[in-house]
Amino acid sequence: xxxxxxxxxxxxxxxxxxxxxxxxxxxxxxxxxxxxxxxxxxxxxxxxxxxxxxxxxxxxxxxxxxxxxxxxxxxxxxxxxxxxxxxxxxxxxxxxxxxx
Numbered sequence: 525x526x527x528x529x530x531x532x533x534x535x536x537x538x539x540x541x542x543x544x545x546x547x548x549x550x551x552x553x554x555x556x557x558x559x560x561x562x563x564x565x566x567x568x569x570x571x572x573x574x575x576x577x578x579x580x581x582x583x584x585x586x587x588x589x590x591x592x593x594x595x596x597x598x599x600x601x602x603x604x605x606x607x608x609x610x611x612x613x614x615x616x617x618x619x620x621x622x623x624x
Contacts, residue, residue, distance in 0.1 A: 557583060 536544060560583040571577070595603075 536547060539547065561579065564577075564579050564582045567582075
């Protein structure tokens, strides 16, 4: 799929490896651009004059990475022990009287 524009893939196989790497990088770049275009097209109908973003500017955006909560090892262990106690309590309840 990545190199689908080439009818005969032998052309790619016969390239020097450096050229092959460049070709693959370019194909990845074009694939990302195509996906950005599809997203922009889906957002476009909902844009107003105030919220309009040209495609060139849209594709330059940097998506925000989800922020992970900073936890110490001790906090993670405490949370795991708490979850284990809850889990054990549920299973003990089922074993002792047949229902939760």
